[in-house]
Every structure is written in structure tokens, then in C-alpha cells.
Amino acid sequence: MKDIPENYKFLSSHEWAKLEEDGIVTVGISDYAQDQLGDIVFVELPELDSEVNQGDEAAVVESVKAASEVYSPMSGKIVDLNSSLEDSPEIVNSSAYEEGWFFKIEVTDSSEFENLLTPEEYSEQCED
């Protein structure tokens, strides 16, 4: 498993959130999650400008093996989508923490970031 970048935080359901400098949060799934899913073949992204709450189902990722919901780690408005995943979903397998991001949220309450799991807490969970 790849090293988890330090400034990322996690939901126990394997989504990561990265707080950008402009108050925007980028969301994706962890390297552990992509490895468990295997070859990813479809990604269904949320609608642009839609509102999500922390913990809401926001996207779907589907591998040959299984489909899995992607929950939003933060509340806010969807302001950007990684539409390259629609034609090349395998990017999630090759670069889960960078190029394989799913969507960006303009967050309504940045304190929610503090409720998320730290990289240490998240990797402990994956080892169990």
C-alpha cells in the first residue's frame, strides 16, 4: 500500500478529503480502497452545483468485482468534477491520492474536517 499523504483526512468508509488553501476540499477514495476493489471500470460522479451533507452518498465507484458508494466527507456544494474518470476510471487504480480525485466541495463548515480520521487512525483501521 502506498504511503498516505500527511495533509489528508479520511472517513472510515475509505474516502479521503484534502483541505485546499482556498477553503475547497478535494475528495477521492483511498489507495487501500482501490486495491480492495480491483480494476475500476465505472465512476458515477455527483451533479455539479448540488449540495451534499457530510456522510451523504455522493458518487459510485464500480469495479469488475463490486459496486461501492462514495460518501462525502464534508458538507457543501459540489464545485468541480474530475470528468476524466468517466472515460478513464483506471486512473483511480493508478493514482488514488492525486489524479484519481472524484470531486471538489466548497465547504460550508470547515470544522467538519476535524471530525475526520487522521492518516494514522485510518491506516490502523485498515490493518484490523
Next chain:
Amino acid sequence: MVDFHGWNMPINYGSQLSEHEQVRNSCGIFDVSHMTILDFKGKDAKEFLRKLLANDINSLNEYFDGLYSALLNESGGILDDLIAYKLESGYRLVVNCATRESDISWIASQVGDMDVSFSERTDLSMIAIQGPNALKVLSRCFSTETSNELMKKRPFEGLMEDGTLVTTTGYTGEKGVEVMIDNEKANSLWQKAIQSGASPVGLAARDTLRLEAGMNLYGFEMDENISPLECNMAWTVSLKDKERNFIGKDSFELKKKTGDYHLLKGLLFEDRCIVRSNQEIFFDEQKTKKGIVTSGTYSPTLKKSIALARIAPSDRETCLAEVRDKIFTAAIGQPRFIKEGKIVF
């Protein structure tokens, strides 16, 4: 690795999609030693198998030829699907691993006072070498004489070299062979094939390959309550010899006569969503159940979602399935998508 009916088997060696593509474009090698090999001998072996199997082994003309058949129960349901081979010593059945115990006890219970005995060949391993370059790989694994002979073989033929049975059969829809070989020799064949350009392929790609090729998987397209009529296997039930009474014949003929059964079809979806086994099929938005998906996956060759489904007979060209509260439309066609690398749906 995963426990597959007591066998420790790889789901994939790396990427299952790459393994799939390797078989379609070049050559893949599969360890299928989990398959159960049963050898039959005795004066009545032929007569016994003509009763036991829905297909007629009388059509096996040459030694080492193979025949695909269903093993039916009295009600015409499928206990297993298998390949029967004619050997110099008698016959060989290659049956599924998941049904090993039930098959063995069913077969034993049918022997009665016939002069036939069978034994499991646990001393043999089974390796499949499949893909457009399979014969090239084989030419480096076997003698020149053997590989030249293999070049001339049509599907479901075979030869024996030094106790190793090589047959032009497979579960991928590509050219290739299945090899039944002494356990002691298996590793050396495996290594030689890999050095000659074959790549190892796991269970996951084996499933997407067989699904594209429209080949049935026991427990999905067929089970003991499913007739060959309902899983595109009617062609394997031989009624040519009217004198031959095989197990399940009366039930099969009766069902065929009534015409009241669903049919196995191929479904192709344009949307990004895999419709998986046991999901219901509808003809309209009223969502009246008209069938069921038996296997569904992502087709790495078509880059689309495909499925096999058992559905009510109709002249409809499309049907519907519901996934995550959304309705998806599928084109209905024959239950086969790819043959030897070409799209046939």
C-alpha cells in the same frame, strides 16, 4: 488468493483486465487443476454413459475427441455440465469442482449391476493454454510432431502424448488447448509455457472471458432446477437415437413440447453500470418481473456492461433492469458476445 471449494486459487495475478486482454490478444495460461477428472472403464462403460449423459457419446468417433454434455436428473434439471472424452482405456469425464461430491455420489448411484467402474484422477493436473498465440506457445512446449498435429485439430479433438492428454477445448472463446498432465510434470509445462510467452490468468479473468464467449457457469446459468432448454444447452441434448433412454429424457421432451420456459439471452448495456446476477429484468416501467440476470459483468473487450439473463420468450429487442434506483436499458441478443477475438453480438 481465495479458498475455492478447498483449492487455494488466485483471483488475479495482477490486473484482471490485463489478464483478460492477454488471452484475447496473445496467450494466457490457467491452472485449472481444481476440475474433477473421472476415468471410466468396464465392458458396459459406453452403455452406462449413454444412459447417464444427455449428449450421446456414440458421436465420439476418434480417440481423445471430446463432447460437451449436461448431466441431468430425472426431472430434466442440470446436475452438472461436463466434457466427456473417449480414451483407449474407456472414457473420461471432466466435471466441475463445486459439484465434485454430488456428481460422484449421483454417478455411483446409477451404476446398478452394470459392468462399469470409475476413479478420480487426483494424480493429474489440468492446465489451459488459450489465446490466438496458444499454438505458438505449444510448439515450444511439445514435440514438433505433437504441435503439428495440434495445428490440424478442430475444436473438441485431442491427442495423447506420453500419458498427457491435450484437447482443443477451453472456456474463453479463443483457440487453445486444455492439458491433463501428471502432477510431477505440470510445473515444468507451466514454466515452459510462460517462458514461451504465456501469461498466468486468475479466476476473475476466467469469468469475464467465459461470459463474453457466452459459456455457462454451473450455479449461475444452470442448476438442478434449470432445464437445458432454459440455458442455451438444448443443442447438447441428443435425441437422434430414438432408442436411447438417458436420464431426464422424458422430462426434457415434455418441457420442449409445452414450450413453456424462459430462454437464455445476452444483454448489452450502454450505460455505466454493471447489472449483476439475480437482478430482475423487466419489459416496461411497470416493473413486472420478466426474467433474471444469471451473470453480469464488465466486458473488457466491448468496454461495456454485459449480462446473460434468463427471460420470457418475446420478440422484443430491449429490456430493462433497475440498479441503485435507476432504470437501465439493454439490447437483447444471442447469449454470446465474442468469438475468437471478434465481436459477434
